[in-house]
Amino acid sequence: MQYPEPISKLIEGFMRLPGIGPKTAARLAFYVLDMKEEDVFDFGKALVNAKRELTHCSICQHITDTDPCRICEDQTRDRSVICVVQDSKDVIAMEKMQEFRGQYHVLHGAISPVDGIGPEDIHIPDLIKRLQDETVQELIVATNPNIEGEATAMYISRLVKPTGIKVSRIAHGLPVGGDLEYADEVTLSKAIEGRQEL
Amino acid sequence: MQYPEPISKLIEGFMRLPGIGPKTAARLAFYVLDMKEEDVFDFGKALVNAKRELTHCSICQHITDTDPCRICEDQTRDRSVICVVQDSKDVIAMEKMQEFRGQYHVLHGAISPVDGIGPEDIHIPDLIKRLQDETVQELIVATNPNIEGEATAMYISRLVKPTGIKVSRIAHGLPVGGDLEYADEVTLSKAIEGRQEL
Numbered sequence: 001m002q003y004p005e006p007i008s009k010l011i012e013g014f015m016r017l018p019g020i021g022p023k024t025a026a027r028l029a030f031y032v033l034d035m036k037e038e039d040v041f042d043f044g045k046a047l048v049n050a051k052r053e054l055t056h057c058s059i060c061q062h063i064t065d066t067d068p069c070r071i072c073e074d075q076t077r078d079r080s081v082i083c084v085v086q087d088s089k090d091v092i093a094m095e096k097m098q099e100f101r102g103q104y105h106v107l108h109g110a111i112s113p114v115d116g117i118g119p120e121d122i123h124i125p126d127l128i129k130r131l132q133d134e135t136v137q138e139l140i141v142a143t144n145p146n147i148e149g150e151a152t153a154m155y156i157s158r159l160v161k162p163t164g165i166k167v168s169r170i171a172h173g174l175p176v177g178g179d180l181e182y183a184d185e186v187t188l189s190k191a192i193e194g195r196q197e198l
Numbered sequence: 199m200q201y202p203e204p205i206s207k208l209i210e211g212f213m214r215l216p217g218i219g220p221k222t223a224a225r226l227a228f229y230v231l232d233m234k235e236e237d238v239f240d241f242g243k244a245l246v247n248a249k250r251e252l253t254h255c256s257i258c259q260h261i262t263d264t265d266p267c268r269i270c271e272d273q274t275r276d277r278s279v280i281c282v283v284q285d286s287k288d289v290i291a292m293e294k295m296q297e298f299r300g301q302y303h304v305l306h307g308a309i310s311p312v313d314g315i316g317p318e319d320i321h322i323p324d325l326i327k328r329l330q331d332e333t334v335q336e337l338i339v340a341t342n343p344n345i346e347g348e349a350t351a352m353y354i355s356r357l358v359k360p361t362g363i364k365v366s367r368i369a370h371g372l373p374v375g376g377d378l379e380y381a382d383e384v385t386l387s388k389a390i391e392g393r394q395e396l
Contacts, residue, residue, distance in 0.1 A: 004263040010248040013241035040249040043211035047242040050208040065202040
């Protein structure tokens with residue numbers, strides 16, 4: 001005997017999610033069976049609704065339930081600065097900071113020749129199009145500090161600099177609250193390189 | 199700005215599951231947005247269906263989509279032996295072994311005075327009722343090898359033994375493939391205690 005069909009379907013569903021293997025999936029599925037019926041229905045509805053109602057903003061490609069998204073629509077935000085990020089989650093992280101008042105552009109990926117991802121596969125052409133109406137004066141490239149993110153930043157910088165728009169890259173260095181002792185060499189050398197006068 | 203509402207609802211849904219905190223929930227939610235629409239719908243349906251279609255078997259309390267469950271209905275199985283387990287997952291584990299041909303009784307818990315769980319809160323009264331028609335000759339108590347499981351086993355044994363039904367407990371000892379060096383003292387002492395002649 002295996003699991004009854006409804007439960008094995010649920011286990012399969014959980015197993016499609018990242019980082020969830022057969023054991024965790026079974027544990028979660030059995031947990032769901034003990035949950036309140038109402039909560040399970042809400043969760044099921046939330047899944048379907050999230051997929052159905054969310055799209056990418058036609059301007060900045062950020063995930064949104066309105067188009068254009070609330071950030072692109074917000075008239076109080078500075079339209080002269082665009083922060084380029086790899087992922088919608090990065091926008092959320094930036095917004096939590098509550099300091100950046102410009103706009104965003106979400107690439108949904110980074111250039112990675114190894115994986116066959118070129119500039120046309122992420123939203124770089126859309127970004128270039130956004131720069132044509134001359135309102136944008138600065139591009140802050142906040143792609144991830146790894147090989148793909150750096151390559152993407154370099155690519156964008158080379159493409160955009162000739163147009164006269166300022167292109168900057170977020171600083172690399174020691175995380176606040178971190179410990180110098182435990183920092184890796186590359187981070188440390190970046191921290192020294194980017195030192196600022198006090 | 200926070201997450202758009204459909205996604206924050208989905209994150210909340212994931213956070214209700216055990217072992218999933220806000221960061222993992224957000225990661226899973228964003229993953230869902232990138233999944234195929236069809237897969238997401240199937241998953242949502244599986245959630246609701248599992249909750250709606252599964253009940254506990256009225257005989258053995260195992261999770262099932264038919265009542266009585268397939269094991270209780272199976273005429274080829276030995277009705278003289280009942281294996282008592284704490285959880286439906288334990289039935290699945292036993293069935294994977296493909297050796298035990300008796301029936302089961304799922305307690306859905308174990309006696310735990312600390313948590314206020316007594317014999318009436320788990321399915322012990324149902325078990326006693328099952329023993330009354332004299333078909334059952336042996337009870338194999340396969341509750342977990344921890345304090346609650348042992349207490350439950352002792353309780354059941356004391357209750358059932360006077361009726362003349364044989365009560366046995368699954369063996370404790372070194373797991374197959376394990377290493378004596380890494381075994382804890384209690385397991386090792388149980389392994390010595392339960393030694394068998396070769």
